[in-house]
Amino acid sequence: MYLKNVTPLIVVGRQRAGTRYLxxxxxxxxxxxxQGEIPNPVMRSLVKFIQESEKYYRGAAKWENPRRVREYQAWTEKKRDLIYAMWANTTQSRRLNPSPDCRYYGYKRPNNEFYFDFYEKHLADQKAVYVYCVRNFVDNxxxxSSRWPDRTIExxxxxxxxxxxxxxxxKQAAPDxxxxxxxxxxxxxxxxxxxKNIIEKLDLDLKEDLRTYLAGMGAKNQTVNVSANPRREALTNEEEAYLLSRPALHTEFQKLCCDQSG
Known part of the structure; x- marks a missing residue:
């Protein structure tokens, strides 16, 4: 792939909170x-592969043999291309080919904010941008639970x-x-x-015809397309009681809202 002068862009956050739409x-x-989603078992294998490769080349370079040092330097220069290739070729969906004008390149996967430290280390020469998707707990x-009925509220x-x-x-580690x-x-x-909060901050050129198209597209709930069950509209009495016992589910979300509006 050998993409040059691009910024890694990773869409993460909650399932059922707009990652697909965004x-x-x-x-x-x-x-x-x-690019599309990488299955969790595949993602864990990829991370392990990168980490073990890094360990080998870094360890070999400690012997201060000039050839080993050059090998480690070559590894660090190629590692970014390897990560980009993994994003392109290990996803569940078809591969998207970047245009010659590509400035942001990445993938989307809910919960992959937990790989932040991994990417900060292994994409150190091109710091990634992350978009974290969230919504209030009840609707989330x-x-x-409509998509995966076996997942309890707890x-x-x-x-x-x-x-x-x-x-x-x-956010504290990389506020910008x-x-x-x-x-x-x-x-x-x-x-x-x-x-205002995503397109402008990424400095993307939003032409008027594209604005009209995107404004009319809307964020559609995909539950009905992927589940045999209709989307649930309300909590049960037991779930309401549980919610009252975990006030942080509301207050922590409200803090996010205040942080953004402030």
Whole structure:
């Protein structure tokens, strides 16, 4: 692939919180290419492969043999291309070929904010930009449980709070490279929200015809397309009671909203 002068762009965050929609919007720009999702077992294998390769070449270079040092230097220069190739060729969907004008290149996968440290280390020469997708817990849970009925509210709640906590950590570590896409605000305020908080901050050229198209596209819920079950519209009494026992599910989301509006 040998992409030069591109910035890695990774769409992460909550499942059922607009990652697919946001990726479709970003891929509408000629200078952006976001590949599809990498299955979790494959992702773990890829990370292990990179880490073990890094360990070998770095260890060999410690012997201060000039040839080994050159091998390690060559590895560090090629490692970025290897990561880009993995994004292109290990996803569940068809590969997208970047245009000659590509400025942002990456992939999307919910929960992959947890690989932040990995990418910060192995893409150190080209720091990545991350877009974290989120929405309020209740709608997030109802959408997830409609798609995957075996996921209990306790399971989703624990995952939700861990994800939001990790967003705060990566935002603190890279404040200028971690953007927030709040699906609720996008639904409330329309395309202007996405334009202001994502498109403008990425300095993408939004031509009027593209603006008209994207504004009319809307964020569509995909649950009905991928699940035999209709989307749930309300919590059960037991789930309502559980929600009252975990006030952080509401307050932590509200903090994100305040951080962005402030």
């Amino acid at each position: 990726t479709e919007v970003l891929n509408s720009f000629d200078d952006v290419t976001i 849970y109802l959408s997830i 399971m989703v709640a624990d995952d939700y709070l861990k994800s939001v906590e990790h967003y705060r950590k990566i 490279r971690v953007l927030l896409f709040n699906l609720d605000d996008h639904i409330k305020y329309g395309f202007g929200y996405l334009d």
